[in-house]
Amino acid sequence: MVPEDDEILFTNFTYNPDYYYFLYVGELKTYSLNYFVQEALAHRIPNRPIRFIAIIPDICIQYNYANIIVINPRGEEEFISDHAFVQPGKKPRRCWRIESARFMSAVSNNPAIRTLIDRILEHQNQLYINLYESVLEMTLDQIDRVSILGPDKYIARHFNNKIIQYKALEGIVPLADHKVCEDRDCLLRTTAELRNRWTDGIFVSGAYSAAGINSAVTFNQEQVEKKFGATNDVYLISRFIPHQLDPTVLAVVANEQDVYIAGIADQVIVDGNRFIGSKFPSTATRQQQEKMHEYTVRVGRMLGEKGYRGIFGCDYLIDNTGEVFFLEINARKQGTTLEFCYTLEQTLPEGAPMLPELEYYAVTEGRFPRSTAEMKDNHRNIHWGTYNYKIQTKKLTTGYIPQNPYERETFRKVANGELLKDFVILEHPGTNFIVMPGTFLARVVSVARNRDDVDEGLCQGVGFIQQTITEAE
Incomplete structure (x- = not known):
């Protein structure tokens, strides 16, 4: 059992010394990616069954997952320990998306987690930690024989900086017209000066931004003042390019030369950058x-020269004349990583390594295994779409969609023709939660044989989610 600790809100994990463990620290939405890590480690550690322990911040009414440990500093006072369905009249709990830095720091400093690690290391010579993103606040790798199974966190932090990216990629990939502003006064002055030339709009981003946070497409100076007037950062500003398509490329880099392209998906962007x-x-x-493939290989080789090893992504836009422009590097796993694993599993030759195994080899050996194969075409005719249902105003959940563990099975059945289409709804927290703005309430994943059926599944899934919420008082 995990040692008792007031910061651990829930656990169903019991330690078994016969197993070889690794840790996953991150949100519930990428829990299933660990099965691929588990399978990758099984190829290298054949003498013991591999299991993972998932340390997550998600507070739910129940967990349909094995080996869970829940730590959430924001939820300690409001968590109901028995996870029973809430009775009528009981006070709702709150549900927020905790900041990654705060969560990683809480996990890293938790005495029970450190005691658990000591116990695990009594029975195995190495403990890997799998992360969605390598961040500085994760310090468990400072323990002897504990290491992060992903990119170096200092290099990842360096290259998640938009200013660093654009300086490093000048002349390597096509960039929109852009300038760097060292502070707020420079931002306000420069955007005002450029407004008459960059008439389609000006995109403003802090050095670090993701998913629309700390960035905005602005069409007048009032919008710049409103969004950034109270901050003082280093800003990247670029000419907004009207476009209809926002592709993203998922890749893995193993060294200065070897870059693996997993695939290209289209992002769904609303409000210019969300x-x-x-x-x-x-x-x-x-x-x-083909251009995006070539550009991403160039980016990967640049990252590889600087010591980056592991999964990364590149976002692009295609303007209304068909030209491709680079937007940003995501020096981490992307939201498409899990679905691309399911797609590659059904498409690549038997025995070809999946993305987590490629990352394992990249991080531990600086190479890819000999059996590595890229997806050349979509010969299984797999189509999929995802929808992250993010709350914009405070809501109350009045219904529950049970956690669905069968996304991988859905991909297999559609690829094999057992299903023409299907969708799953994932990570819904449960009933009687106050869900705060900025929180992901649930995800929909729709799989089919064509885009129209994918869109129909997404629409139906979103409809089911909407039936579980109402405006909160």
Whole structure:
């Protein structure tokens, strides 16, 4: 058992010394990616069954997952320990998306987790930690024989900086017209000066931003003042390019030369910069996809020269004339990583390594295994789409959608023709929660044989989610 600790809100984990464990620290939405890590480690550690322990911040009414430990500093006072369905009249709990830095720091400093690690290391010579993103606040790897199974966190932090990216990629990939502003006064002055030349709008981003946070497309100076007037950062400003397509490329880099391209999906962007999901296959032309493939390899080799090893992504836009422009590097796993694993599993030759195994080899050996194969075409005719249902105003959940563990099975059945289409709803917290703005309430994943059926599944899934919420008082 995990030692008792007031910061651990729930656990169903019992330690078994016969197993070889690794840790996953991150949100519930990428829990299933660990099965691929588990399978990758099984190829390298054949003498013991591999299991993972998932340390997550998600507070739910119940967990349909094995080996869970819940730590959430924001939820300690409001958590109901028995997870029974809430009775009528009981006070709702609150549900927020905790900041990654705060969560990673809480896990890293938790005495019970450190005691658990000591116990695990009594029975195995190495403990890997799998992360969605390598961040500085994760310090458990400072323990002897504990290591992060992903990119170096200092290099990842360096290359998640938009300013660093654009300086490093000048002349390597096509960039929109852009400038760097060292502070708020420079931002306000420079955007005002450029407004008459960059008439389609000006995109403003802090050095670090993701999913629309700390960035905005602005069409007048009032919008700049409102969004950034109270902050003082280093800003990247670029000419907004009207476009209809926002492709994203998922990749893995093993060294200075070897870059693996997993696939290209189309991001669904609303309000100019707010990401809500992705769709595969991309509707970009073959020539445009070849360009993005080439550009991403260039980016990967640049990262590889600087010591980055592991999964990363590149976002692009295709303007209204068909030209491809680079937008940003995501020096981490992307939201498409799990669905691309399911797609590659059904598409690649038997025995070809999946993305977590490629990352394992990249991180531990600086190479890819000999059996590595890229997806050349979508010969199984797999189409999929995702929708992240993010709350914009405070809501109350009045219904519950049980956690669905069968997303992988859905991909297999559609690829084999057992199903023409299906969708799953994932990570809904349960009933009687006050869900705060900025929180992901649930995800929809729709799989089919064509884009129209994918869209129908997403629409139905979103409809089911909407039936579980009402405005909170």
